[in-house]
Amino acid sequence: MKIVVFNCDRYADVSAAWYELYRTMWPEQPYEVAYVTNSIEIDVPVPVYYIERPELDFGGRVRAFLHHHYTDDLLLLTMADYLLKGRVDHETVRRAEELCTAPLIRHCRLRPMPRPQRPFKAEGFGRIKKGTRYSLSLQPGIWESQVLYDLVQPGENPWHIETRGSGRTRGIRGSFLSTETHVLPHHNYYRKGKPQALDWVAANVPEACWPDAVRRNERRKRRDT
Numbered sequence: 001m002k003i004v005v006f007n008c009d010r011y012a013d014v015s016a017a018w019y020e021l022y023r024t025m026w027p028e029q030p031y032e033v034a035y036v037t038n039s040i041e042i043d044v045p046v047p048v049y050y051i052e053r054p055e056l057d058f059g060g061r062v063r064a065f066l067h068h069h070y071t072d073d074l075l076l077l078t079m080a081d082y083l084l085k086g087r088v089d090h091e092t093v094r095r096a097e098e099l100c101t102a103p104l105i106r107h108c109r110l111r112p113m114p115r116p117q118r119p120f121k122a123e124g125f126g127r128i129k130k131g132t133r134y135s136l137s138l139q140p141g142i143w144e145s146q147v148l149y150d151l152v153q154p155g156e157n158p159w160h161i162e163t164r165g166s167g168r169t170r171g172i173r174g175s176f177l178s179t180e181t182h183v184l185p186h187h188n189y190y191r192k193g194k195p196q197a198l199d200w201v202a203a204n205v206p207e208a209c210w211p212d213a214v215r216r217n218e219r220r221k222r223r224d225t
Contacts, residue, residue, distance in 0.1 A: 001072055001097060001142070006062070007037040007080035008055055014189055015042040016209035017201060018080045024204070025084040030094070031076060036065045059156035066149045074100055076110075077148070078140040081189040083201065089183035092124060096179060099125065100142045104174035107148075109141040111186075116178040128176040135176060136165035140184045147172055 003022075007015055015035060023029060035048040038055060042048055049069050053060040074097065096108040099122060108125070109116075114134055116126025128135050136151055138158055151165045151172070169176065187197045195213035202214050210218070 001074040001076060002032045002034055002070075003076045003078060004065070004070070005033060005035045005078055005080050006058070007035060007042070008058075009038045009040040010055060010193070011081050011190055012037065012040040012042050013211040013213075014081050014083070015044050017083055017189075017205045017211055017214075019044045019046065020205050020209045021084040025086060026088040026090065028090050030090065035080070036061055037080075056157040057155055058158045059152040059161055060154040062152045063149055063154060066145055070145060073145060074142055075145055075148070076140065076142050077138070078184070079138065082140060082184075082186040083189045083197070083205075084184060085187045085197075085200070085204075086185040088185075089181070092179055092181070092183040095122070095124070096142055096177070096183075099177060100144065105177060106144045106172055106174040107141060107176045109137055109139055109176070109178040110184045111139040111141070111182050112178050112180055113137065113139055116180065120175075120177055122177075124180050125177050126180055128178050130172065130176055131167060131170040134162055134166055135169045136162055138162060140186070141178075147174075 005018060033046045035042060035044060035046060037048060037050060039050060039052045049065055051061045051064045093110065096110060099105050100108050117129045118127040120127045151168050152161050187200065189196055195211060198214050198217045202210065202218050
């Protein structure tokens with residue numbers, strides 16, 4: 001299993017910050033990392049796959065990456081603007097990975113938003129009711145690669161994948177799980193296209209890796225002092 005960090009050209013500036021926080025907040029660094037983006041070159045010390053599609057064709061990028069570039073049975077999907085803000089619960093992620101290797105466990109969400117609706121035998125985990133709202137979520141999570149490929153569709157943006165794809169989960173045989181706690185706590189750096197938590201990023205990310213808005217904000221603060 002690898003961590004696959006999805007991005008797009010609009011958010012290219014946040015890529016290095018994600019990787020630096022991965023190294024800080026998850027010191028075990030248990031998984032190899034790969035980035036998938038559109039066309040703007042990003043500077044990170046891991047493989048980057050450039051899959052040029054219309055900016056909002058997230059489904060097309062996911063499917064192309066899985067079909068042409070990925071061979072592992074599982075992947076941990078996350079977004080480049082989900083900046084880790086606290087220590088990762090390494091043991092729970094490992095337990096989630098182990099659960100996903102069992103027959104008919106297709107997915108485990110690592111951030112309970114929304115919370116799982118049904119109990120599950122493993123402590124700290126619940127079962128997601130397939131077909132319900134956001135039963136397919138792009139919150140960080142472990143996916144069986146083929147199941148993710150089958151659920152997303154070319155031409156769909158992230159919102160469509162979550163809303164339309166949640167209905168498609170009914171057709172997947174097997175269980176979707178979720179942790180009951182936030183094991184990968186993160187700041188959603190871009191919210192509705194606007195950068196958030198600028199001061200926090202400046203304090204926790206090396207200056208060389210600051211996103212553009214953080215850099216501008218720090219220059220303004222220096223001018224005003």
